[in-house]
Amino acid sequence: MFAHIQAAPADPILGLNDAYKNETNPNKINLGVGVYKDEQGNTPILQSVKQAEERLLTEELTKSYLSIEGTDNYRQSVQTLLFGENHPIINKKLAHTAHTPGGTGALRVAAEFIKKHLPEATIWVSNPTWANHQAIFQSVGLEVGSYAYYDASSKSLDFESLLASLSQIPEGDIVLFHGCCHNPTGIDPTKEQWQQLAKLCGKQGFLPLFDFAYQGFGVGLEEDAQGLRTFAEQVPEMLIASSFSKNFGLYNERVGALTIVCETADNADAAFTQIKRAARTNYSNPPAHGAAIVAEILSNKALRSLWEMELQSMRTRIHEMRGLFVSTLRSKGVEQDFSFISKQQGMFSFSGLNPEQVSQLRKQFGIYIVGSGRINVAGMTHENMDPLCSAIAEILT
Numbered sequence: 001m002f003a004h005i006q007a008a009p010a011d012p013i014l015g016l017n018d019a020y021k022n023e024t025n026p027n028k029i030n031l032g033v034g035v036y037k038d039e040q041g042n043t044p045i046l047q048s049v050k051q052a053e054e055r056l057l058t059e060e061l062t063k064s065y066l067s068i069e070g071t072d073n074y075r076q077s078v079q080t081l082l083f084g085e086n087h088p089i090i091n092k093k094l095a096h097t098a099h100t101p102g103g104t105g106a107l108r109v110a111a112e113f114i115k116k117h118l119p120e121a122t123i124w125v126s127n128p129t130w131a132n133h134q135a136i137f138q139s140v141g142l143e144v145g146s147y148a149y150y151d152a153s154s155k156s157l158d159f160e161s162l163l164a165s166l167s168q169i170p171e172g173d174i175v176l177f178h179g180c181c182h183n184p185t186g187i188d189p190t191k192e193q194w195q196q197l198a199k200l201c202g203k204q205g206f207l208p209l210f211d212f213a214y215q216g217f218g219v220g221l222e223e224d225a226q227g228l229r230t231f232a233e234q235v236p237e238m239l240i241a242s243s244f245s246k247n248f249g250l251y252n253e254r255v256g257a258l259t260i261v262c263e264t265a266d267n268a269d270a271a272f273t274q275i276k277r278a279a280r281t282n283y284s285n286p287p288a289h290g291a292a293i294v295a296e297i298l299s300n301k302a303l304r305s306l307w308e309m310e311l312q313s314m315r316t317r318i319h320e321m322r323g324l325f326v327s328t329l330r331s332k333g334v335e336q337d338f339s340f341i342s343k344q345q346g347m348f349s350f351s352g353l354n355p356e357q358v359s360q361l362r363k364q365f366g367i368y369i370v371g372s373g374r375i376n377v378a379g380m381t382h383e384n385m386d387p388l389c390s391a392i393a394e395i396l397t
């Protein structure tokens with residue numbers, strides 16, 4: 001029964017990580033997979049997380065199942081992070097949130113929910129987008145299309161083409177937006193551009209689905225939510241897939257959430273029962289530990305301010321590495337303009353390096369970059385910056 005099955009191709013990003021582990025070059029550098037790294041190249045457990053875990057260890061009374069949607073305090077904390085304190089959506093109970101296994105779990109539940117209840121809808125993703133988006137939606141049988149986003153020549157947002165693309169999307173389709181820190185380009189719309197997009201969404205009648213995996217990694221917790229909050233003001237319905245892998249460093253605890261916003265509280269109640277149904281047939285109920293940590297941190301003043309400081313220091317380090325990368329390349333005599341990297345947000349940038357150059361960096365120098373040229377800026381440190389930029393200078397000249 002199994003003999004005919006062909007091996008699946010390696011995941012373009014996670015597969016790269018496996019290859020990196022086997023790399024024998026002692027000076028190897030990993031700018032591939034999207035995890036935050038500190039100055040020592042480690043992905044540390046945050047102090048706020050450790051302290052929350054200590055409390056949970058003494059206070060936790062049971063390992064019994066959670067409900068399908070997760071605990072109330074986690075779900076409320078997520079909504080406050082998304083919309084801000086006392087937002088009308090929260091006060092009028094227009095949103096419901098389900099705790100999901102990571103942001104991927106949220107997207108998968110969203111995909112199944114969409115397929116069942118809006119089966120004719122096409123889902124539109126930016127070109128380019130996170131490599132898993134297409135696969136997740138296609139795996140439930142949804143049509144996936146792409147809209148213009150990135151201008152490779154100017155290394156910036158092609159806003160005119162974006163607007164033109166979205167103007168073609170019919171009522172009833174779904175458009176996925178990256179809430180902030182667009183993966184893989186690092187380019188987000190400005191406040192004014194978000195306003196235009198939200199207005200267009202209202203006019204066209206498509207449903208926005210926000211993938212919000214990097215809140216706090218761009219400018220700040222509140223600022224990074226401005227896109228989805230702008231939409232929330234202008235359109236009555238939306239879906240939001242949250243991930244806390246990055247901003248709490250809880251990658252392997254699988255903490256995420258799917259939030260649905262409806263026009264009325266009754267609509268929200270009814271639609272949420274269907275989201276729970278999708279979760280029930282997927283994983284039954286979510287894993288408790290990571291969400292308990294998030295809820296503990298967000299509901300305790302001291303832990304929350306410690307977490308915000310830690311988040312800020314991750315954000316600041318990434319910004320610093322962006323600037324240093326640009327100036328070090330310049331100091332190595334690279335003439336190509338890389339200044340766009342210091343203007344982008346989050347962990348990723350599209351370097352503009354082509355597949356051949358990416359492969360050369362890997363073979364000659366043990367430097368690992370995703371084939372598309374996406375670099376994880378958080379993989380850079382003061383120590384590896386010089387050899388990294390020397391290698392890039394060598395292949396570019």
Ligand code: PMP
Nearest residue numbers: 034102103104130183213243245
């Ligand atoms: N969306 C985007 C844009 C991402 O970059 C990621 C993680 N790389 C996810 C969703 C998935 O997050 P998680 O690891 O929590 O499943």
